[in-house]
Amino acid sequence: MHANLMLLVTAAIWGFAFVAQRVAMDHMGPFSFNGVRFLLGAASLLPLIWFFSRKKAVATTTAAKTSVWLAGGVAGTILFIAAALQQVGLLYTTAAKAGFITGLYMILVPFLGLFLRHVTGLNAWLGAGIALIGLYLLSINADFTMSKGDFLMFIGAIFWACHILWIDFIGRRVNALQLSAVQFLSCGVLSMLVAFRLETPSLSSVFLAWESVLFASFISVGVAYTLQVIAQKKAKPTHAAIIMSMEAVFAAMGGVMFLNESLPMRGWIGCALMMTGMLLSQIPLPRLNRVTN
Template identity: 40%
Template sequence: MKVKNGMILALVSFIWGTSFVAQSMGMEYLEPFTFNGVRCLIGGVVLIPCIWLINRLTGNGSGVEKEKYKKKDLYIGGIACGVLLFLASSLQQIGIQYTTAGKSGFITAFYIVMVPVLGIFLKKAVGIKVWLGVALALCGLYFLCINEALTINKGDILTLVCALVFSLHIMVIDYFSPKVEGVKMSCIQFFVAGVLSLPFMFLFETPKLLNMGLSMGSLLYAGVLSCGVAYTLQIIGQKNMNPAIASLILSMEACFSVLAGWLVLKETLTIREGLGCIFMFGAILLAQFPERKVEKVEEREATDNG
C-alpha cells in the first residue's frame, strides 16, 4: 500500500513540476489572482462528474462505508484545505514578482523541513534517515535552484510564509484524508480557493475574457491536471502515509520543473541541475527505507498485543 501511495505522490510531483511551464506561459496574459482563481474553479468543476461517477460505481457510499463517512469532517477539511491553498498559491505568485524564480523554488521547497518539524508537535515519529533525507534533499534543491548569493527581501519573506502554509496544507490533508472521501474534499477545496480569489481579482486586477482565451491552454492544464487531478491524487496518496515522507516525494516537483523547462521551453539543463536531481532521488530513496521497518515493528507489536 505504501509503495502504491508513493507512486501516486510521485505522479503528483510530476504533474505539479510540469505545470510550472503552463503557469509561466499563462502569466504572460493573466495576473496572479485571476490565474489562480480561474484554474481552481476549473479544477472544482472537473471533479463534479468524477464524484457522480464514483457514487454510481460505489452505490453512493451505502452500507458500512456510508456510516464511516462524516459530512462535518468533509466540509471542515475541504474549507480548511481551500483556505490554505488560496493563501499559499497567492503568496507564491505575489512573492515571485520581487525575487528570482530559482530562489522562490528553493524557499518554497522548505516545506520538506517544516512538515517533519510540525509533525513533532503532533507526535508524528520521524526517524534519523528521514532527517538525513531532508538534508540531502535540501542540498539537491540548492543545486537545482540557487545560482547566486542568498539574500532576504520582500519576495523571499512572502515565499517563506508560502512554504509554511503549504506545510500546514500537507498536515491538514494528513489529518482529514483517512476520514473523508478524497475527491469530494478536493472538489470543495478548489471551489473555496477559487471563490476567495474572486474579490481580490476584481479589486486589484483587470481580468479580461480575451486574455483568458489566450491563456486557455495553460488554464486547462493547470486547472484540470494540476488542480483537478494532482491535488486529488495528493489527498488519496497521503492517506495513512507519514507526512514527512509525503513532503519529500512531493518536493520532486523541483526536478520535474527543471526537466520540463529543458524539454518544452528549451531551457538549458546544467551539470549542476543534473546533480541536484540525483541528490533529490537519493533523498527520497533514503527516506523510504525506515518507514517500512517501522511499519513491520508496529505490525509485530500489534500482533503481540492482540
C-alpha cells in the same frame, strides 16, 4: 507497477504545471489565474463525485462526523495562501527553482508534525540537513540574501506542509473527493476576491492563456488528482512519496525545455542535494540491533 507508473505520470503533470503557471502570467495576474484554475478544478471533480456516489465506491460511514464544508474551508484557506505565495513567487524566480524549493514540504511535514507529537526519524533529520545545504547553494546569494521569489517559494512550502498535515488529520473524517472539491472551490473564491481587489480579471485574458489554464485546471487538478487517488490505493506509501518527489525534477526539465531557463553549476548541485535530502527523508534507515550475550 501500474500504480507506480500512474504516480510517475502524476508527478510529471504537476512538475510541468509550473511551466503553465509561468506562461499564464504573460496574460493574467497571479490571483486571477489561481481563481480560474481552482474553480475549474473544482468543477472537474463533480463528475467523479457523481460517479463514485452512484457506485458507492467511497465509504460514507465516517463522513457525518465532520462537516465537509468546514473541513474543506480550512483546507481551502491554507491552499489559497500556499498557492498565492507560489504563483506570486513565480513572477520572480524560475520554474526549476520553484519546483525544488516547493518540494521541501516533504521534509517540512515531519518537523511541523513534531508540534502534533508525531515521531520524526533520523532519516528526516539527515535529509533536512542535506536539503538545507542544497537550498543554500541553489538560492542564497553571495551577500547571504535570498531572492524575493525564492523566499516566497520557501514560505509557501511551509504552508504546503501545513496543508498536508491538515488533510492527514481531517481526511479520515470526510469524503476525500468532496473535501477536494470544497477546498478547490474555497481557494478559487478567495483568489478571485483578491483578484478583483488587486488586479483586473477579464475573460479576454483567460482566452489568451487558455492552454495554460486548461492544463493547470483540468489536467493538473482533475486528471492528476484522479490518478493519485487510484494509484495510492495500491502503491506503498514510501514508494509513493519517493515517486511524487520527482515533481521537482520534471519542473526543472520543463523550465529548460519550454522556458529556456538555465542554472549555474552551483544551482544544479544544489538541486541534486535537495533531491537527495527529499529522497533520504522518505526512506527509513535500517535499525541497528544490539548484540547481547
